[in-house]
Amino acid sequence: MRSRSTVVIGGGIIGLSVAWELTRRGHGVTVLEKETDWAAHQTGHNSNVVHAGLYYKPGSFKARMSVAGNQSIVEFAKDNGVPVEVCGKLVVATSEAELPALGVLAERAEANGVPAKLIGADEAREYEPEVACVRALRVESTGIIDFPAVCRALVRLLEEAGADLRLGTPARGIRAGALGGVEVATGSEVLRADSLVNCAGLQSDRVARLAGLTPRARIVPFRGEYYELRPDRRHLVRGLIYPVPDPSLPFLGVHLTRMLDGSVHAGPNAVLALRREGYRWSDISVGDLAEVARFGGAWRLARKYAYPIGLDEVRRSFSKRRFAASLAKLVPAVGPDDIVRHGSGVRAQALLPDGSMVDDFLIESAPNQVHVLNAPSPAATSALEIAKYVATEVEAS
Structure with a gap:
């Protein structure tokens, strides 16, 4: 049986994670990145924090995917030689007026299954001697990672698996294929595939319109x-x-x-x-x-x-x-x-x-297409989990 083919637009951590997940599921994958290097924009310019998931509304994509992603991205890093350190963090209330909001964060952490505890100023200074606070939330599962190195590891895995990775290759036109699927024009050729995934980040809404959609955002x-x-x-x-x-x-x-x-x-x-x-x-x-x-x-x-x-x-x-x-x-x-x-x-x-x-991740589907239209922080932390969701959507589209 012929494997399903998918074109992924975008070579940041989301696009590469989606490409890897689809490859693991047996898809033939082509990744198009308009820049001459991977992780050239949001992935390569962020704070490299592995978020724990305490900030997000319980039950939301962000809450579920960041909590799961906190574990999966750390495991991926350790398995693939990517530098990572789970060091924890402090969220500090610097005045009495901030204590109610800090309490809400503690409640969200508990609801989302995030290991965290409220501590007093003296205990906070045991972690950070120079900090100023009246109370703090200690979050144990927050970490630091090298997200561009995660992308390099994904590229290596994709190359070893035979994926078609194309730098300096923008998508200039997208249409439904005459015999089904999609056709993507790059300027030098037209690629034909069964499905399309848009992970273009800062250009994601434009790519969606290029594909004939009218995105909500x-x-x-x-x-x-x-x-x-x-x-x-x-x-x-x-x-x-x-x-x-x-x-x-x-x-x-x-x-x-x-x-x-x-x-x-x-x-x-x-x-x-x-x-x-x-x-x-x-x-x-x-x-x-x-x-x-x-x-x-x-x-x-x-x-x-x-x-x-x-x-x-x-x-x-x-x-x-x-x-x-x-x-x-x-x-x-x-x-x-x-x-x-x-x-x-x-x-x-x-x-x-x-x-x-838009407060949550926004992912919209159309026949043979999936578009990731809002994936800011904690998307890098959640990349492998977003990829699982998107891959399932691709297979259902």
Whole structure:
């Protein structure tokens, strides 16, 4: 019997994980990546945190897949020689006003099966001597990993299994095949397959429209900028220190993360990117901005968050002093002279026409097609679990 063939668009951790899961199930897989390297965008520009799953609504995709993914991605790393460390983290309430929200997080951790416990300030300082808090949530299963190295391992496995991996190959046209299945034009040829999976991240809604769908959500890019502690100040942070997040936002707030190499990253903030793949303020696309401006959901979001939240994020983007002040709420010893710019990432945030941000993973199916339309954090943690779900959808489509 002929094996089923599938074209996967997108060479980040989601696309490669889907390709590997389909390959394990006997599919003939072709992966198309428009860049000249794997994990070129979200996967290669994130914080490399293996999330535990405590933040997410019980029963949601994010809750179920991040809790399961916390185990499966660590196991994959250990089995394939990828650096990983399960070090745990602290979520800290720096004032009495944050205690109710911290309590809600503790309840969610319990509901989601995440190993976590509320501790007092003295016990928190046993983990992080420089931290400032009135109470904290200790989360044991959070870890640090090298997600680009996970992708390299997946590429190696796919190559060994005979998958067709194509860098520098964008999908330029998608249509239903004359005899069934799908046809994908790359510019140099037309690929024919039984099914298509769209894991294009920042371009996922555009790929869906290219395939003839009208996705419910539109991607609006948010850039997150990072600093890192100077080498002589790295001792201020032993592991991971997070603030209590604003429950109305999908972002976790500026935090401190000790990486596998001993460096300590600080961030990210969240500002509108001026290009889909815009990692600096100077990265500007008139076309991308015009697309955002024509989308009513973006204006509704702006009316809700532009002031004061959005304005504060922009100010922090341009002011090291403001950025350091945010960190000092967690670790008072951190000052402006202790941090240097490190880089940034861009989050593909799906936005609905009413201006609300899609809070959960969004995966839509059509005949012979599956489209991953919203997979921000904790998608990298959940990649192998998302892949199982998507592969099952492919086989049912």
